Amino acid sequence: MRWIRALPIKIQPLGSRCCSSYVSRMRYLMNLKEDDELCRRALQSGTVLLYHKLSPLLQRTDRGGYKLPIFQVSVVNGMLEKLGKDAEVINSSVLVGCSDSLLAQFCLEVAELEQNAVEELCQGVFTDLRKAFFLLRSSEVPLVTRGQALLRWHQTHSYCSATGKPTQRNQAGSQRVCHSSGITYYPQMAPVVIVLVSDGERCLLARQPAFPRGMYSALAGFCDMGETVLETLRREVAEEVGLEVESAQYSSSQHWPFPQSSLMVACHATVSPGSSQINLSGAELEDARWFTLQEVQEALQRNSPPRDIKGEANVFWVPPSSAIANQLIQEWANQQLKS
Numbered sequence: 001m002r003w004i005r006a007l008p009i010k011i012q013p014l015g016s017r018c019c020s021s022y023v024s025r026m027r028y029l030m031n032l033k034e035d036d037e038l039c040r041r042a043l044q045s046g047t048v049l050l051y052h053k054l055s056p057l058l059q060r061t062d063r064g065g066y067k068l069p070i071f072q073v074s075v076v077n078g079m080l081e082k083l084g085k086d087a088e089v090i091n092s093s094v095l096v097g098c099s100d101s102l103l104a105q106f107c108l109e110v111a112e113l114e115q116n117a118v119e120e121l122c123q124g125v126f127t128d129l130r131k132a133f134f135l136l137r138s139s140e141v142p143l144v145t146r147g148q149a150l151l152r153w154h155q156t157h158s159y160c161s162a163t164g165k166p167t168q169r170n171q172a173g174s175q176r177v178c179h180s181s182g183i184t185y186y187p188q189m190a191p192v193v194i195v196l197v198s199d200g201e202r203c204l205l206a207r208q209p210a211f212p213r214g215m216y217s218a219l220a221g222f223c224d225m226g227e228t229v230l231e232t233l234r235r236e237v238a239e240e241v242g243l244e245v246e247s248a249q250y251s252s253s254q255h256w257p258f259p260q261s262s263l264m265v266a267c268h269a270t271v272s273p274g275s276s277q278i279n280l281s282g283a284e285l286e287d288a289r290w291f292t293l294q295e296v297q298e299a300l301q302r303n304s305p306p307r308d309i310k311g312e313a314n315v316f317w318v319p320p321s322s323a324i325a326n327q328l329i330q331e332w333a334n335q336q337l338k339s
């Protein structure tokens with residue numbers, strides 16, 4: 001199998017920010033993770049995203065859409081006071097990023113507060129992250145998913161897996177330490193390869209029984225311990241659809257919060273047109289099919305999920321643009337149109 005070298009990766013220009021401002025932000029974040037006192041001070045003048053049982057707070061916009069509000073710490077402190085809660089709660093915030101003007105951004109789990117009371121005071125609604133993923137602008141998605149992933153990680157790592165003793169976090173929440181065993185734990189992600197297979201004319205999409213009706217996506221699978229990206233890609237395609245990949249090319253990557261944090265590594269792959277007979281593994285997929293360019297183009301034009309399916313099982317659609325599967329499918333369609 002050939003591993004076609006990807007084109008050089010272009011770093012997206014970040015609006016009007018110049019490189020030095022990017023470097024300043026990254027250095028500042030690095031310092032906040034290492035210096036508890038600096039981070040504590042940054043929190044006093046920082047901003048906070050709110051979550052209730054890991055669901056982020058969203059607000060309606062004037063245009064009927066949704067936005068992700070980020071509150072000044074003073075506003076959150078005021079809310080805690082109104083609800084009769086200890087101001088110390090704010091110190092459990094976890095560092096999630098920083099703005100262009102070096103204002104530190106945190107996320108805070110408020111499951112101990114009454115949900116309706118917080119929603120009323122903050123004029124928002126705590127929304128399941130899967131829904132928020134579709135409702136928010138794509139520029140807001142990385143921050144909201146990162147916040148949830150960090151809060152979830154803290155919830156599930158409060159004890160050392162070697163000693164069973166409680167772990168202590170640093171102020172930024174970028175690590176937890178067990179002082180008994182000396183083990184330091186860092187937030188984890190599971191690497192996943194997602195691959196769009198093509199036979200030159202058509203692309204292969206599949207569906208799991210749990211997918212919404214009519215939705216097909218690219219093949220995906222977790223990396224096994226010790227595997228390279230290419231080895232995972234080759235194994236997953238063989239396991240799931242019984243095909244032998246001929247060549248592969250890296251496309252891009254995405255943090256995916258469901259069901260736990262994954263790093264999705266997105267690739268294109270080809271099989272030879274003479275060896276494209278799908279042999280489905282019953283274990284995971286309920287269907288896998290080759291789709292023509294025209295079918296794919298029609299699916300890309302539909303809303304995700306289409307509003308007009310009204311119980312029809314046969315309307316084919318693909319994941320929304322915020323999912324990296326959509327990007328792979330778009331890239332394939334664009335490539336087909338060019339060639």
Ligand SMILES: NC(=O)C1=CN([C@@H]2O[C@H](COP(=O)(O)OP(=O)(O)OC[C@H]3O[C@@H](n4cnc5c(N)ncnc54)[C@H](O)[C@@H]3O)[C@@H](O)[C@H]2O)C=CC1
Pocket residue numbers: 190192194217218219220221222223236254256258259260262264284319323324325326
């Ligand atoms: N962002 C996107 O566009 C898409 C994302 N995905 C995501 O990719 C991920 C992997 O896809 P699947 O087909 O489900 O993987 P998969 O083909 O590896 O099958 C899942 C099975 O792998 C096993 N497994 C091995 N390592 C695991 C780990 N670290 N965590 C959980 N299970 C593990 C479990 O038995 C699990 O049932 C899923 O989280 C899915 O949500 C899938 C398609 C599109």
Ligand SMILES: [Mg+2]
Pocket residue numbers: 219220221240284
């Ligand atoms: Mg899979």
